[in-house]
Amino acid sequence: MHSDIDSVIHTLKVQRTLPDGEILSLLEGACAQELREEAESVAAAQFGRGVWLRGLIEWSNVCRRDCLYCGIRRSNAGVERYTLSREEILSSCERAYGLGLRTFVLQGGENPQAARGLVPVVAEIRSCWPDAAITLGLGELPFDIYAALRKAGADRFLLRHETASEAHYARLHPAGMTLRSRLECLRELRRLGFQVGMGMMVGSPWQTPRDLLADIRLLEEFRPDMIGIGPFIPHPDTPLGSFPAGSAELTLRLYSILRLILPDALIPSTTALSTIMPGGRKAGILAGANVIMPNFTPLPRREAYALYKGKASTDGAEQLLDIQKELASIGYHIAPGRGDFITH
Numbered sequence: 001m002h003s004d005i006d007s008v009i010h011t012l013k014v015q016r017t018l019p020d021g022e023i024l025s026l027l028e029g030a031c032a033q034e035l036r037e038e039a040e041s042v043a044a045a046q047f048g049r050g051v052w053l054r055g056l057i058e059w060s061n062v063c064r065r066d067c068l069y070c071g072i073r074r075s076n077a078g079v080e081r082y083t084l085s086r087e088e089i090l091s092s093c094e095r096a097y098g099l100g101l102r103t104f105v106l107q108g109g110e111n112p113q114a115a116r117g118l119v120p121v122v123a124e125i126r127s128c129w130p131d132a133a134i135t136l137g138l139g140e141l142p143f144d145i146y147a148a149l150r151k152a153g154a155d156r157f158l159l160r161h162e163t164a165s166e167a168h169y170a171r172l173h174p175a176g177m178t179l180r181s182r183l184e185c186l187r188e189l190r191r192l193g194f195q196v197g198m199g200m201m202v203g204s205p206w207q208t209p210r211d212l213l214a215d216i217r218l219l220e221e222f223r224p225d226m227i228g229i230g231p232f233i234p235h236p237d238t239p240l241g242s243f244p245a246g247s248a249e250l251t252l253r254l255y256s257i258l259r260l261i262l263p264d265a266l267i268p269s270t271t272a273l274s275t276i277m278p279g280g281r282k283a284g285i286l287a288g289a290n291v292i293m294p295n296f297t298p299l300p301r302r303e304a305y306a307l308y309k310g311k312a313s314t315d316g317a318e319q320l321l322d323i324q325k326e327l328a329s330i331g332y333h334i335a336p337g338r339g340d341f342i343t344h
């Protein structure tokens with residue numbers, strides 16, 4: 001016989017969903033330890049204690065949006081804006097590939113003109129490294145640009161929904177940005193054949209447990225291939241700069257809950273988590289995450305790509321060695337290959 005606590009988690013594992021009240025009780029901290037252990041065992045059964053690496057290249061901090069939480073928002077005049085050149089992008093890919101990575105993630109501010117300029121660069125990456133996956137995170141773009149990027153050889157697209165509650169979304173974003181438009185983009189990306197990633201910040205200003213419940217329901221319904229979740233971290237040069245950071249503990253609980261709901265999902269242990277929690281990267285893996293995204297942005301540009309304050313960062317071979325050691329210390333290893341979404 002299971003105790004009450006065990007039976008909630010057992011039900012979640014078997015049915016891959018739970019009634020609202022029980023999800024809320026898990027979010028509020030009920031059976032945190034059991035939840036984590038169950039999620040880790042599900043991830044280990046799916047992925048054999050292998051963790052995929054993605055080489056993150058922050059290709060541009062030019063952004064037309066003015067999201068109230070984000071350090072590279074348009075009205076932050078303190079940011080030195082840059083867009084990496086073709087050569088800088090290719091040499092970042094080359095470094096990442098040389099160290100064994102088989103996914104490049106080009107992430108940047110929302111900037112349709114520059115995104116269009118990226119199309120031939122994506123084609124070049126595709127032809128130089130045919131066995132590597134290309135992931136993009138470029139915001140909401142006109143659909144013809146998504147299509148051109150897909151045709152050029154991009155495989156995956158990350159577009160966090162940030163919060164699944166319309167009202168909450170409206171408080172975090174300026175007038176004119178809507179959750180609906182973001183979801184339309186995600187549906188189009190999927191239609192174009194991209195593997196898609198979505199996700200939210202944890203502990204963003206005004207977020208309630210009900211908002212997180214709505215996030216979980218949206219993820220259950222949409223079933224993205226990848227789920228990016230990190231704590232909100234205030235950036236002093238933004239309107240939300242004096243709000244407190246989100247909780248690492250709650251972020252970990254969400255990794256675990258979502259691992260049980262979507263056992264096959266690719267879930268990164270995010271940089272934001274390790275920024276607010278020493279040992280956060282390992283803790284994320286032990287809570288059910290299975291992806292780590294080391295940074296391959298050319299060092300001189302890193303500082304200008306500050307979405308939030310105090311972002312954790314190292315570089316190159318040293319960075320990978322750290323990850324390798326950290327994973328080994330908990331019985332995990334770096335998994336080879338692209339690490340595409342696969343239904344088990």
Ligand code: 5AD
Nearest residue numbers: 069070071160231232233235307308
């Ligand atoms: N704290 C945490 N995450 C942030 N992001 C942007 N600003 C912040 C912040 N202050 C996240 C958003 C975005 C992703 C690229 O970075 O979720 O989708």
